[in-house]
Amino acid sequence: MRRSGKHEAVGEDKLIDNEIDKFLKRLSCAAIAIASLTLLFLFLHTPDTCVPHHAPRKPHLRFPKSTCDFSTRVYVPADKRNLRLRYTRLWKAKVNSFSILFRDLALLRNHSHVLCVSAGAGHEVEALHRLGVDEVTGVEILESPPLVGRADPHNLPFFDGAFDLAFTARFDEALFPARFAAEMERVVTSGGACLVLVAECGNDEVREVVGLFRNSKLVRSSNVSLSGTRMTSILMRTRDNSS
Ligand SMILES: *[C@@H]1O[C@H](CO)[C@@H](O)[C@H](O)[C@H]1NC(C)=O
C-alpha cells in the first residue's frame, strides 16, 4: 500500500515536471520572438534624435543639452550678452548715477587716463565714456567685454603712474584691502587721485580707509546715493614726489 502510494506520487511529480517543461519552452519561444522583433524594429528605425540632420556650423560654440542633442542652446558670447544688459533700465539708472558722481567731482578732463578697478560689468566705464573721457580702462577678476578686461586688483598689469585717477566702487569687497590700495596708488601718477566708494560710513571709518592708502592724503569725503544705495565717496590725492 505504502509502495503504490509512493509510485502514484512519483507519477504525479513527472506529470507536473512535464507541464513545467512545456511552459518554459513556450516562454522561451515567446522571449526569442519578442527579442527578434525588437531587433528588427531597431534595425528598421534608427532613432533620428541621435543623428544630426546637419552638422552644427560652429561646433565649438554649441553645448548640447544632452548627449543626444545637437541642436538648441547656442552659446551667447559675453559681449553680446552684455549688449542686451546695456538696454535694461537698471543698467541705464546705474550709469546715470556714476555719471553724476564723476561730474560733481569736477576732476576729470577729456584727456584724463582713468582706471576702474573691480568694475563689474562696467557701469562706471560707460559713465566716464559719456562724460567725454577718452582713456578709460576697466578691469575685473572676470572679464566682461567690451567694457571690462581681466586683471587681478591685487596685482594690476600696468606701469607705475600710468593713470591720472584710479577708481573703485568695490573697495568693501577687497580680499586684501591694503594690497588693493597699494596697487591703486602705484598705478596713479604722483599728484594723481584715488577715488573709493564704500558703504555709507562715518569719519572714523573714512580715516581707516585713508590709512590704507599710505602714499595719499584725504581731499574730501561725502555721502552720496548711487542708484538708491547710500555710499560714502572718499577722494584722496597721491603725494607729489617731484616737488
Ligand atoms: C570734453 O570735451 C567736450 C567738448 O569739448 C566737453 O563738452 C566735455 O565737457 C569735456 N569733458 C570733460 C570731462 O572735460
Ligand SMILES: *[C@@H]1O[C@H](CO)[C@@H](O)[C@H](O)[C@H]1NC(C)=O
Ligand atoms: C555720512 O553718513 C554717516 C551715517 O550714515 C554719518 O555718520 C556721516 O557723518 C556722514 N558723513 C558726511 C560727510 O555727511
